[in-house]
Each structure stands twice: as structure tokens, then as C-alpha cells.
Amino acid sequence: MALLAVGLGAGAAVAQAARTVPESQARQAMRFWTPARMKRAHPLGGLRSGSPSIAAGAEQAVASSPHAIPPLAPDGEEAGASSATETVLDPTLPLTRTNGVIFILLGPFDLGRCSGTSVNAPNFSVVFTAAHCIRGGGPGGDWFPLRWVFVPGYRYGQRPFGVFPAKWMETTRLWRTTGSENFDVGAVVVSRNERGQRLGKVVGGTGIAWGLKPRQVFDVHGYSAAPPFDGETQQLCAQTPFLGHDPRSFVDPGPLNLAVECEVTGGASGGGWTIEGNMLNGVTSYGYGGAPSIDFGPYFGKEVGRLYARARRAR
């Protein structure tokens, strides 16, 4: 057995790291993602290694006590009831339009995809997802900034609210320093869409809560793309309770992760786990082929609170 070190010392040098995307690249990203390319994108699986890029970020002290940021309704609309069906028939409704697909150019002809959630923030532009949809884990992990876009309410190639390219991306600090899946949470600040609109103003944003007890009942959202799904529709596992922790989670640094019953496949990574209707409290991280109905996600603790604090202040 190999017990694990937190490796805090190693992480100190990159503790403030984040990745910014130039405005020109963001514009190119909006044009790059045609419906044909979106359809070709494959679920993000293996992680590449390399060297992280460093950019300035801002961090503030975050209490480990329970903390919640309320959701934001989009301009001119009130939130409605949650859907309990597996396939979300209309992903443009208020409580489903905050979820979307993330498309990433991983390399030449290598198109990747994940899921993400628009979260309420003062800059109206924060998307939460899994860290492995933004950057490889550990000190040698690569960022994935190329053509990174968020498409809320995606359905069969349609982009009802437009395409929002990344302009700032960040993961939990301990994902960068340890690569532990217990810290597999990332946040991206996106630019305005083709129509010049801000994400939060168009689709709204979920609230976000951290430091709560793990024993919650979640609505698990995501765009599963690997069979038996095709990635063209939003999937929802409604009211699925916390079941326990992955035994592997005990030997990785960080808070123990959470297991819920929900059949998701590749492409659902980063999909939001909401509680109390519209409060983000988890994201999909991984699953096992031998138990396709069990979905694992990191616990939202103070590291996630710190990540949110950095993202909400990024411009």
C-alpha cells in the first residue's frame, strides 16, 4: 500500500496559478465550433502531461463552515420546476439552461467534450466543471485552453444561447499540485457570446454551496456522449442520494469523494450536481466500467470555496 502525501510544499510555487486566454483566441474559438465539429468531439478521458502556464489570480480566505451563494435567474424570467425525466426534452428551460456542453480542442483533429454549469457570480460569466476538463492533474499537467467553449442548453447541434469561449481558467490548487481526484473541480470565466451577451444574463446561474454535509440528495446533470448515449441531449438523474465514498478516495489527498446512483458515461464529466433545486454542490468526476450506474464526484469543501472566490473576481 502506498500512503499518500499532500505535497503542499511542492504546490506552493503554483498556488496562484490560473490560465488566461487571449481575446483573439476566444473569438477564433467561437467560429471554430461548427455543428459538425461538435458532433465529432469525443468525451474527455485520458489526461495529457506537460508544464502548467502561470498567470495571476486572486485568492481570499474562505471559511470551512457551510457557505452558499444563491442562484441567479436570467433577465426577465423566473425559475420553474425541475424535470425528473432522464432525458431533458427542453434544455432551454430556466432550470436546465444553466447546464451545457464544453468543447475543447486537445490537439490537431482531437476534439474533446465535457459538461459544465453556469454559476451565479458578480461577473455573470463563471462556469464550473471537472478540473480534468481544464487541465491535467498534478504538477506536470497541461492546460486545455485551445478553443475551449461552453454551449449552454445544447441540443442536436443547436446553440440556443450562443457559444461562450473561455478567457480565464483555473482548478483547485490541490488538483494542480497532487492530481488527486478528490480535488477534481475547475472553474472557467467565459467571454461574451457572438451577440455580445454575458452568460449569466442570458441563462442565469445556479447558486453554489460548499462545506455542507456530504449526505445530500442531488440532481445530476450532464451530457453523456459515450454509448448508450449520443451526447446530443441533456441527461438528468433527479433526486439521487449520497451513497458513500469510493474506497480509493481514502488514500488520495483531500476530502472523501461522493458516490451517487446515476448512469452517466463519457462526456458527463464536469456535469453539475445540484441540491435544493438550483444550488451547485458537486460535479461528475469519474466512474467505473464495472458499475456504470454509479457516479463519483468530489466533495465541495473549502478548496472549492477558494476556487469560486478566485473565479468570481476574475475579469
Next chain:
Amino acid sequence: MIRRALQGAVLATACLLLASAPVQANPLDIPSAAPPQFRALLREKLHANRGSFGTESQIDLGSQHGYRLLAIGEGNVVALVVMRDRNLRGAAARKARSRSQLVTAYVTRGRATRTRIEGSFGAFGDIDVRFRPSGRVVTDAPRGCGGRPHFTFRYGTFVGRIRFTGEDRYVAVRAHRAKGRLRSPLHLHCRRRVGVPLEQQARSSGQRGSSQFAGLFAERRQVTSSTVLLVLSAGKRALLLALQEESLGDMAKLSYGLAIARGPSLRFNESLTSATLEPPRPFRGKGEYRAAPDGTTTWAGSLSIAFPGAPRQPLTGPDFAAELDAGF
């Protein structure tokens, strides 16, 4: 979504065994009697961390009922480790030990610093001790590291409370002081070979070509528990690894069993539709693999293994998903 697929697991095993891998010169004390391949695989299976900083605390709790007991702390992970201790001496005994191993680790979240270890194992017990150094400090540079990187061991006594009782009292510890040591750093980075690659072994025994390699993977997975059997066969040699992992609320129980077979443990036909596994101790019984033309597979038989604290765990059955591959 990261799905840990069958091929990935088998190929990862193969890579670990075949490659002259860069390894961290970490003694990995728990399975120290196990071959390097097993330790490398465990590091992979357990997501062994990439960080080098930090200290590992280890308390030697002696032997009882044929088991050796250790308490280990690293960061926020505290473990009570029970491993088979055959108490054998001599070259023949060391050779026999190196071919098999059984380990069960009870892992919980706690606190391990350079001065203290504390953690609760729920109904199994708890540990809360402080380290009193004896002043003895030893540095050690593992072979292959060129002598420059080295571990520093600080020996002493842990004083406080250690209580642990295994299932059906197969082991029980109540101690107020026990000898132990601190080791830092956690890992050294250096390059060395991980044993003799199986491919090389196969070639040296007159077998040629990668087609001699075969892998059998069987897995039973429930919500937060799993049993996995990995077999990698190269000619007349085979590595067999059984893993059983279970989440028990605020504690995890992780069991591992390993055997290196010198005879033909895995036999299969050319079309890979049928295979028979007869591994040596600590495994018992036989496993039968069948693949139907429609792609469905069955993994049946009497194959089992007895982990510390978990006697006779079946490694076959209808709830196991199994796959056989060869030629990689």
C-alpha cells in the same frame, strides 16, 4: 468522464511489468516483502501521489496469529496494516515470500505529523500517539539512486493509545507504547529497473514474440466496493493480483493478494473463447472462462482467496465481468 476500462487496466499492468519504468525509490513499507512489480502496481492502483515532500510515520505493532501489524500515517491518511507474516528465515524462505503476499489495510482519515498520529477506525479502534525520538537517525540511499538522494529515518517510540480489534478478533492490539520511526521524504526520484521484465524472462526461457502474453481481468463492482482479479501471463510465468476494496462509512478496507506463478497457471485456446486459471497459493481453486459467439462471457469455478480479516473471498461468479486478451 474517466472510465477505468478493462483494456486500460490490463495494459497498465502489462506496461508496469514490461517497461523498464522510471520508479520512485520508495520502500513502500507495507508490501516490502512483495516483488517490485507488485509495489509498482499498487502505486498505480492506489493513485500513488506524485509529491515528494512530507513524512511517513510507521509504528511496528509486532506479530500475532501469523500476521505482522503496522500503523502508518501520512498527512491526513492513517492506516492500520495487517500483512501475512510467515516468520520464515533463510534464503529459501525469502524466495518463497517474494512470490506471494497478502495485505489488508484499514484506512481512515486522521492526522499524522512529525510528532503525532491520530485517527479513528470506528468500531475497530483508534490511535492517538505522540512520537518520542530516541536520537537515532539513519540515512539510506536505495540501490540505483546513485547515492545522492536518500531517505532519513528517525527512530523512537510512539506513546499514547493504540487500540485495534480485527473482524472476529483475528488480530487485536492494545498498546500504550510501541517502537517506530519517521521517514522523509516520502519518495525519491531516480531511475532503476523494476525487476526483470516478463517479456525478457519469456525470451530467455526460449519463448518468442508478444503473442505469448495473455491477460485475464475479472471484476465485480458494487456501489462502494469492488473485487478485482488481474492475471498477466507470459509463457510459463504469471502474475496474479486480487484486490478487494470496500468503503465502510468513514473507513476503507483495502485488501491485496499477490502470487507469482512459475508454472502454466493460465491456459487458453487460440480463439480466446475458453481459459482455465489454476493459480498457486494464496489463491485456491480453479476459474473457468468462457466466451460465447455473441460476445457474452462467463467466469465460474471455485477460485477464492483469503485476505487478512476476510476468509474465503470468491473470485468467480455470475456477478463478475470477465475478459481475456492476448497478444499485446
